[in-house]
């Protein structure tokens with residue numbers, strides 16, 4: 017996996033709520049993130065990783081050499097995401113971070129979460145996510161709150 021220079025990542029700030037999803041700057045940022053996560057062969061990416069402190073990330077699970085069991089899904093921009101409910105069981109799993117190259121670790125995550133987010137058209141979604149996709153969501157949501165996976169290593 018070549019390391020794409022992801023701008024100067026902001027890893028310790030709390031990202032700002034997006035007031036107007038239809039703002040052309042936000043739409044451009046979403047397009048940039050979709051391209052970047054594909055170029056980086058990643059399964060997720062958050063705006064702070066490209067130096068923008070907005071509450072936006074992309075969940076883009078798909079099988080790749082690092083995560084061969086990852087389910088295939090349409091890359092999904094999630095704006096102002098939040099977790100509404102968590103399962104009580106958590107599960108450990110390997111994670112890496114595009115902003116922290118070369119390090120992987122075992123991170124406990126909730127196995128199932130109920131989430132809410134706005135899509136890029138401003139439509140609100142409420143969904144249950146499980147397993148690896150739930151893991152990516154939690155990893156990306158952490159980035160919006162200045163947390164990285166190293167902070168959660170067992």
Ligand SMILES: O=C(NO)N[C@@H](Cc1ccccc1)C(=O)O
Pocket residue numbers: 057058059060061062065110111112113114115151152155156159
């Ligand atoms: O660093 C990021 N996203 O912030 N990208 C990681 C995301 C990730 C998340 C959870 C488990 C494995 C991997 C990637 O390798 O695509």
Ligand SMILES: [Zn+2]
Pocket residue numbers: 112113114115155159
């Ligand atoms: Zn990351």
